[in-house]
Amino acid sequence: MSDEAPDPAPAPVAPTPWLRLDPRMLLLQPLTELARFLPALIPLLLFGTASGFGPWAIVGVAAPLALGVARYLTTSYRIVEGRIELRRGVLQRRTTSARLERVRTVDMTATLGHRVLGVSKLVIGTGTGGAGDEDDLELDGLARDRAAELRTSLLERPGRAEGAGEAPRSGEEAPGSAAEPDVRSAPVVAARFSPRWLLYAPFTSAGFIAAAALIGFFAQAFPSAEIDLGVDNGDVPRLGVILVVLALVAVLIAATLLVIGGYLFLNWGFTLSRLSGSWQVRRGLTTTRETSLDVDRVAGVSVAEGAALRIAHGARLSAIVTGLGSGGSDSAILVPPAPGAVVRDAAAAVLGSAAPVAAELRPHGPAAVRRRWTRALTATLPVHLLVVAAILAFDATPFLLGISVASLAVAALLAHDRSRGLGHGWIAGYVVMRSGSLARRRTALGGGHVIGWTVRESWFQRRVGLVTLTATTAGGSGRTEVDDIPTSAAYRLAEEATPGLLGQFRSDQFRPELAGT
Amino acid sequence: MWSLSSAISCLLVVVGVGLATTLWLEGWWTWPAIALTVALAVANTLLVPQWRYLVHRWEATDTAVYTQRGWWSRERRIAPMSRVQTVDFTQGPLARLLGLATVTVTTASAAGPLQIDGLETDVALGLVDDLTRKADLVEGDAT
Incomplete structure (x- = not known):
């Protein structure tokens, strides 16, 4: 070494x-x-x-x-x-x-x-x-x-x-390092904090956790309010309902304030800028924190848009840094929850091209979509069983079937969104993968930073010709993976990113499919 | 090796279930449960290792290593030679008994190494040498 x-x-x-x-x-x-x-x-x-x-x-x-x-x-x-x-x-x-x-x-x-x-x-x-x-x-x-x-x-x-000692890149040079010489002195700002970003704070998982915690706390504190709901006569329930609604509103407001406060402390004065050979992230209200990432070590970025954040048209951006494990993920944050446009601009600046985060991805085809639906719907099975059992065995009201229907609706929504989320591509020298619904994530990994592939297929996947493709890398969590990609598409993607790597194996039974694309 | 090790672990499970059911969970379903466990164990011992053996394969060219493993769900891993960091050779007691060995190829990724189980000892040693030499030829720090 x-x-x-x-x-x-x-x-x-x-x-x-x-x-x-x-x-x-x-x-x-x-x-x-x-x-x-x-x-x-x-x-x-x-x-x-x-x-x-x-x-x-x-x-x-x-x-x-x-x-x-x-x-x-x-x-x-x-x-x-x-x-x-x-x-x-x-x-x-x-x-x-x-x-x-x-x-x-x-x-x-x-x-x-x-x-x-x-x-x-x-x-x-x-x-x-x-x-x-x-x-x-x-x-x-x-x-x-x-x-x-x-x-x-x-x-x-x-x-x-x-x-x-970066290993020789196959194919394109990482676009990020091309613009290096002319930014020697003045830092180039790619994203800068604006108070408007505070609005996005409640849409993060931290917001949900805070709200859930507060609701739990209140449920503990006022168990009587919950019971009042069940009683069905006179003015008492109305009072109970009002109380509960008031409590919920109070909880929501408190959680929002809490989260916004946390966001404020952590991210006030945030700037992402390029100073010669490194990316600088500076943030914090009382404790300021400046992180510098070596440009050559930034293997890619990942744009995370949780469901709530996506509804608000927000996103967050983190970097995949070679040699930086997921444990140090704090220093890999490039942009905290912020407007989607800001995040995409920042990502474009980091990657040197807007295409990997903006361009259309190849969809995964009908088999993958079907699989999303099957999985989401079968997941609700226990709910139906419970409901039916409750009605048959304990004479519960048939209105409980509503729960069944609701869970089906939720599953359908999820399945639809998840199948829309699936996508992959080879764009401007980056392997781009997108998946997930509640926690959707679009990852762009530089082709030169892919240090291996893993192709996983369960029996069910094999029957319909899908695989789970994982590109391994030396940074972040060590992998980016995408579910249910058609076998031939998986090989095409791998072949584009690392030419000749997969095609050379005699014992690979799926090679004919590669030739077919 | 797989047959043997799964036979051992299955035996343990069968004994465990048998003891548990006969000792403190008695009921009409005691014997069916034991029978089911035994049947599963036998299948697991006889069929799964064969299946594994059929799926399991590996290949090393000048530029990359390739492994395929699993049975119900399969996993293929490919690592370019330039990114190989360490090559491990391990032999458990069972493997030593049968003259087999496992070669593990690690890359810089946290996503897990490539493992080739059940190679004959000299093939494994040869492979280790070979991989080490090839990985050495490539420049860079394999990240």
Whole structure:
């Protein structure tokens, strides 16, 4: 891993000294340390003052403070010979070193405290694939301009392209890297926050969860209101109904406010911009967060439009970043829930072409549509069985059949929408797949980033000539898949994206179908 | 190998169901349940491995590896040689008894490796060498 590529010239610093974090962290670090120990401290303090053990309380406060200072003193970093090294740890020393060309993302975060002091925290992601934070290089507390400078130097190395060792692309070059030279100085903004986006916040799954949680809470809090509904005489039920309606409205309003508030805190001042070799995402109201993604590492994007968001004509955009697991998905968010047009523009900017997210996709044909219907309708079977059983066995009112009918209607809607959602294509050098209804997702993956195919078929699928095609990649969740694609279309797509890869196998029984297309 | 391992696991299930039904779930359906389990187990032992064997195939060319596995639902995986990251050779106790081995080819994707079960040991070793050499020839970090 280390001895293949020639080192890019490091920043011209002679025998590089170890650098410390910003001294201002001496103020912040002990305080955060103190806050972290607070749960342990409170009983200590109470106990201490009650029984008159003053000194212990002082020790309890002083120890975290000292730890904070020690942490500051023991953390240092340097950039030397094409790698960045970080030394840290109070009792157990750790030295982490990473090659510069392996840097995939740089996160710059600043909490309110950081911002008051003018410092930020820099997290350098190298995509080790391992579980998380131990291997990330984390520089908590650099002066803001120093951090920005370091970030630029990390992402803008000369000769980064050779060092990155991207395997030779088959077919087209990723369009994104073509426009590189002329954007060196001024950042190009692809999407910018506008307060109007706040309207889209309630249409996300977070909105539903908040509403559901609140409804659950109220159901617990006022069980009487629920019971009143069942009683069928006099003024009591009317009062109950009014109460319930009022409660529901209140819950909805509260949930909406909650979600909008959360969205506001997280995404205020959002901008997505291109700064030379990387994409920068900046957002946050109190805690600002700036994420930089190396352009070469952006393998593709995925546009997610949940059902509710789609009704509101909104969408959200995330990037598939090579070497960045789904665990770090936070830093892969390109655009939070926002108007669809904004999202599509941003996606077009990232991909270098609007076609992958806008163009029509090839539909999957009647067999796939039938399968969607069968699956949706059979899923409602237990409901019908329950209803019939209830009516026959327990003399329940026949009106329960309404539930059956309603579930059928919902299933039909779902099936229709799901079959409309299915689609795939090979557009402008990207493998594009779309599927789902409640959580519809359109994924565009650069052809050069496809590192394998998986073709799965159940017995039912095999009978009607459909397969589930999965393109595997090194980033994100590691795969993008599309259900129920006709076998020949699947092979055509794979053949277009990776020419000659599939056709060469003797034992592949489906090759004749490929020849037929 | 598949016959043997599924025979063992089926035996365990049969014994488990038998014990459970006779010990504390007695009723008219005890014996039918046991009979059903035994029938399923026999089918699982005799038929499924054959089926698996028929489906299972693999191929390695100069530029890619291909595997097909499964029985009821099948899965074919293809990985270009340039994206191969590690090649593993594993032998469980059963496999060692029968002189077989499993070769696992991992790519950078989190979506799972390619697995070739039940190769004769020397074929497997040869394949491992072969794959390693070919993967080595290709430049890049296989992402």
